[in-house]
Amino acid sequence: MPHLYLVDGSGYIFRAYHVLPKLTNQHGEPAGAVYGYTTMLWKLAKELHEADGPTHLAVILDAAEHTFRNEMYDQYKAHRPPAPEDLVPQFPMIRDATRAFSLPCIEEAGWEADDLIASYAKAALAQGWQVTVISSDKDLMQLLTEPGIDMLDTMRDRRMGPEAVVEKFGVGPEKLGEVLALMGDAVDNVPGVPGVGPKTAAKLINEYGDVEAVLAAAPGMKPGKLRENLIANAEMARLSRKLVELASDVPLPQPLEEMALDGIPEAPLRAFLEHHGFKSLLAKLGQVADAPAPTPVSPTALPQAEEPPCDHDSYATVTDEAALDRWIAEARHQGYVAIDTETTGKDPMLAELVGVSLALAPNRACYIPLAHGGTDMFAEKPVQLDRDAALAKLRPLLEDPGVLKIGHNLKYDLIILARVGVDVAPYDDSIVMSFDLDAGLHGHGMDELAATHLSHSCIAYKDVVGTGKKQLGFHEVDLRTATRYAAEDADVTLRLWRRFRARLPVEGSTRIYEMVDRPLVAVIARMERHGIKVDRERLAQLSRGFDTEIAALETVIHGLAGGPFTIGSPKQLGDVLFERMGIKGGRKGKSGVYSTDVNELERIAASHESPGAEIAMRVLDWRQLTKLKNTYTDTLQEQINPATGRVHTSYSLTGAQTGRLSSTDPNLQNIPIRTETGRQIRDAFVAEPGNVILAADYSQIELRLAAHMADVPALKEAFARGDDIHSLTAQELFGELNRDTRARAKTINFAILYGISRWGLAGRLAVTPDEAQAMIDRYFERFPGISRYIADTLTHARDNGFTQTLFGRKTHFPRLKSKVQHERQGAERAAINAPIQGTSADIIKRAMARMEPALAEAGLTGTRMLLQVHDELVFEVPQAEVDAARVVIERVMATAAEPAVKLDVPLAVEIGVGESWGAAH
Template identity: 85%
Template sequence: MPHLYLVDGSSFIFRAYHVLPKLTNKHGEPAGAVYGYTTMLWKLANDLHKADGPSHLAVILDKSEHTFRNEMYDQYKAQRPPAPEDLKPQFPMIRDATRAFSLPCIEELGWEADDLIASYSKAALAQGWQVTIVSSDKDLMQLLTEPGIDMLDTMKDKRFGPAEVVEKFGVGPDKLGEVLALMGDSVDNVPGVPGVGPKTAAKLILEHGSVEGVLAAAPDMKKGKLRDNLIEHAEMARLSRKLVELACDVPLPQPLEEMALDGIPEAPLRAFLEHHGFKSLLAKLTADQNQGVDPTPAEPTGVPEEEDPPCDHDGYETVVDEAALDQWIAAARHQGWLAIDTETTGKDPMLAELVGVSIALAPNRACYVPLGHGGSDMFAEKPVQIDRDAALAKLKPLLEDPAVLKIGHNLKYDLIVLGRLGVNVAPYDDTIVMSFDLDAGLHGHGMDELAATHLSHSCIAYKDVTGTGKKAIGFHEVDLKTATRYAAEDADVTLRLWRRFRARLPVERATRVYEMVDRPLVPVIARMERHGIKVDRERLAGLSAEFAAQMTELEGVIHGIAGAPFAIGSPKQLGDVLFEKMGIKGGRKGKSGVYSTDVNELERIAADKDSPGKEIAARVLDWRQLSKLKSTYTDSLQEQIHPATGRVHTSYSLTGAQTGRLSSTDPNLQNIPIRTETGRQIRDAFVAEPGNVILAADYSQIELRLAAHMADVPALKEAFARGDDIHSLTAQELFGTVDRDTRGRAKTINFAILYGISRWGLAGRLDVSADEAQSMIDRYFERFPGINRYIAETLQAVREQGFTETLFGRKTHFSRIKSKVQHERQGAERAAINAPIQGTSADIIKRAMARMGPALLDAGLTGTRMLLQVHDELVFEVPEDEVQAAKPVIERVMATAAEPAVVLDVPLAVEIGVGASWGAAH
């Protein structure tokens, strides 16, 4: 018997738009809804194929907002807000997506999609077909009056028939229109009868049979508001009955027979996916075609052999006795892998206490092992749970078993928490790193966003479990049922993501960077964070006092120039002083009506020799620098000293910088000024323990060296091989002479060119005209044509494929490289020029970090520890008696870090300094 599936396309579209984050395609166009719609349609095809489902299928869409119902009632849907601006341009693309699957995409002016679905349903039933409506729209449930028709809600994986309609509304499908008319619909602006909700409407229809029956009986009802409303709004009730009634006799735009499913041709689907740059879907399509599999059963993100079921939160197990824990451990050993997550008392892994552990072995096969639940009061009652030490004694052999793979999301956090308890997790996979190596630049890599993007799943929010504000509680105070739903979901989602990412890695050529660069770094970073670095509290306090005194002095100077005191830290007051009182030209106001006083604006004023605000702008910049250093470092570093270790433990992110560089927070060590005296003073506060020294090892001009190799510039390669001063060489080539001024200019040009700087940008840095700057750029490209060729080839490649690659295969995606907005496109181009070089530099120092520990141990240097990574520098704490032996080991590991995977045409030079503090080591 033919089985027709009618897909309510609007339902898919708005679900996709609201579930997924705001994504863009490779042309810079908004495409989150398009991607979500495509994956949902693909998932439907996959599910239905496995269920041996439809013989015929069509997607039904709304063509226009004005229909015959607007003629009946001009306020129909009048209160609906317009479609979001970023959704409007996606509607045509969604129609293209439907046609890419070679599926009928049906819409008709003057009719709603619901009317088309109703008409097609009746026509198919009249021919003896079965019909399934893919939607959750309550209006369409009116059609479920015959045995041959049902509804499928794909988000809940639930089918609806007459029994489910009765359960939901209290009446069968044949009476549902009567109920909908009385209760009205605020979304569609169907008026209904005020004060009549679903339950009251159902009760009235069960008693009186229809809207007309209810209205006829109203005068004899018990006096009250309900009776009065029914009488007063009788005509609106009658109108509402007509508005909710589905038209079942719309002329069919396309014959039923043309909806036959004959498989999904690969070519149009591939062309659509390639046009938008939907790489995960393309990878699955390619994998399926390589295996000779028709794309019809493909799963949207491509990896699991079988489609994952929806998360069953009530099916997760709470493990509160050792026998049950033993069973989970045995199952994990037998399988050979498990996903794991920890729940703790806080975000800082160096301070947080372990509250519980969650484990997942397969989708929906997950558990939570509570270990520290109970009230904060020592006398508070605690739930039944396994003793923490007893549980860890059982889990430790499993988590350290080399034959069992452990899978985590942002595993670094869990490694620190468990490492403090004597558990060293290995081997492992980290899904946050896998996602970054696959999709850097396309979206964020937090679990919630990845679950929405790849699983169409919305994770339970932490605040929904613990509350917010004054009523917030710690996770250890959450009841076990709620805690299990939240914690086990984390492990379950991690496992589902891993199943997708592990298959994409080889298909998308990301295995190399994951296995050779990023994955080995996870435990290295965890150890560095755990060890931390000592800071001199007294030195910091002294600096804070010095900075405060300097700020006070600057305030007096600034107020004197302004002619009156004002709050320098207030953008509004500063803007009024600069642009109103002092009359400085060129001020620009934001939407709030406040003048912009950002760093660019102040630097513009300070650089204008003729500006009356030149001096005050320069002083405000100095004041801001001191204020930032004081608040960010000298004040906050004192508060960040760990009470037990006496050291500061910065937090590194492996996914924070798009090009692959590490970033740090709490404190952010990347932003300490490098070349200023105040920056050196702050570095002086980072000190070694007694009997040790600080050793700083810094790559010398690594990005210029990599540019010489990657752009194949013979003059630069030869100069680096000879050990020449590269900035002096450039000065000689560009200006014909080398002195302090020309070398400084050459240095600026060397680095600026690699960052894709414009003539205007270079003019601003060198304080020359735009024409002079362009002349310098032209001469540079004449002397070093390989650089110009590299830039052109890089831009051509990124425009064609949407991403750049490092020498180790790290991809960085640039979704705005073809943006129609000029400043967005130019910004993407500048970033793309530098990304392969900066990314390769990041890859090399990461490889050096991963190799450093084993190399030091092989040399017997058990006391030397790597503490920090900042820009192109590694910082160590070294016992005084190991310094001379450690230097050559550290230099060798860093200089050869690229090998044997990549052999460079230029040597990597490493400069090493030693001192009592970080500052003294430079």
């Protein structure tokens, strides 16, 4: 009997990514997930073929994030974080891997992989085939209603049938969709019914039968929160039932017969494995002798002296003062030491110090436990040094100007140690070194760098503390295990530093490291410690105000629509606009649902004669307010540190490959700038009594840098005169200056620097592609230096594989030579902008590094730098220091490029002052 195996490719990809260490292939591309996926697929295609006998096999993937479910509910999967930065470039390589096995790789726009799997399973069962779904996804368990289908979780080597659904959810697979609808799904943002979890959902479905029956029975239930929630959220429950239902009638992109598993042709697989350098997999083809998993190397790595592999048994646990004294004396004599801290959590403003590790040479490392043992006062604690006594001995070493301290992502450790009174200096940071050498080639986390440069797989944190309900705090880990993990971190950091230190001068990266990035580590650590005060009540008022406005908008929208409907449901909104109200020009997706995205609503709103223009405008307002409330005013309240009353965002020096800082927890860089509601949110960021907020913003810095770097006389002269550059461009391009031509010129000015295509510009300006191309051509005629800059930048990038800023920052673009057109074009656009955006980032970083000494020299000891957002620095300033601080801040920012770089255009700085961040604008 034919037996079809359907592989849930997305599940395989993420398992491969998280289970295996991060690796790069011989081209310097991230390839850990590719290697893991290839290995797992080989096991299925070959070993299972021999042992279990699948006759047909296909890998099913998600084509894109937007599907027909987004048209039903625009918040579907809205809160999912983006894929990890180093995983994104591996997706096309994973598709290549599938095809290298000569296996069908199936995806379809508008549909999720689950829907394709359901449709193929239904078609195969109808022909009398057996079906096995390779997945552990709960949504796919709805398929286990037929005797001819089962699921296989290859990670646990477990086959699942209907009994597995009953065991996990308390209902059979035929009722699973009802349970999933009531309980909702936080990952996919399926709303469900608040307060209803798996057990309550199963109880309700077992009692009443399905969602509709539960909702019908709700008014008769005993008074309580469950009854209230079921009644209030009835429509969301119905919507959730549709969202979780698998579509099993998707037209099959490829016939079942073409999925026959007839062995693996060697030639395409060999070519794929050779391209990536996967030696151990090539060995299976008989090409090379057995070898370990790939030993990826950086393409620019220098020959290094042989080092012994990490020997965890050689690491020492320091539990007495005499031993600690010996380690400190040896570090002082040597002049450098790698350090790392172990703590109780990830947030350095909340976590407590548990221990410190040191490394002096490969395998010469130790761990100094300071706060191990249970939290219960009666819990037995291991023998360890008194924390205060140990810190009193470590402080002189860590603050000694004659001893270099080396860390990896040292910013975290600086904050932890500063909170216990230790000011670490001087220092090197291996994560920043790696970024300055190899930005764009791979990630810079310790695990990935250890695999890439040391061929070493670090101990996983979860293997030390466990997972789930049984997870321990690091302070509860036994000292032997803690020592192996913590000392390894310091040992690996030291080994990476030795390699990167040798590469910096040879590869021309010393300048960017020493002049821009290294000094910034301590500056940002202090900024994060300072945080910024947030008015909780103001945020709460905004949330309540947004609630009122949202409710009022809903009333207006329902009145305009002639009755209530779920505004967040694109399907219902589309039916209202294009069916009930009769608006012309609606476009349907493959699922038959009208599009109601922002472009479509703006089109309707712009048509003032349309009967739906007002409702479209109101829906756009409703969407904006809903997002602001959920993303900012509600969430920011939860992120106020209870000890300081301030928000402490976390900055990453390696988060954006162009060198820009990125901000998380919370992300303050995405607060809307130009809207009134966005300003209201910034109004909640306030100064302490007796202080004000000062915001200093570079004016049009990227356009100024473009004028200098592309050598455009007209632009340089205009900036020197202080002209409005967008007005100049409007006059040059359109021959006249008015509000419309200036707005278009502004869009073109910035879009050109990002390498925008004719189609991209056409979309932004609402013109035809030919009209957009004519504007681009005209722009290059008037400013030929920009055209030359773009051509020269791309030529340099293609020849060398990277671009450079004026300060020497390199950004690598391995996809510039991709055979896949959209990948190559995306890399080209990024390469065009990287030198300009990267130089802008370098300049503001230099300003930040110089700011504290300049303020101190001026005697402005109360002025503190709190935030960096795009081209803006935000300060908290005592009222008595405002005038003097304004002068110092403007001078430091305006001259930040000098003397390393002398620009042909002035850097203009706009400064505002107010009681809040919003008022400072």
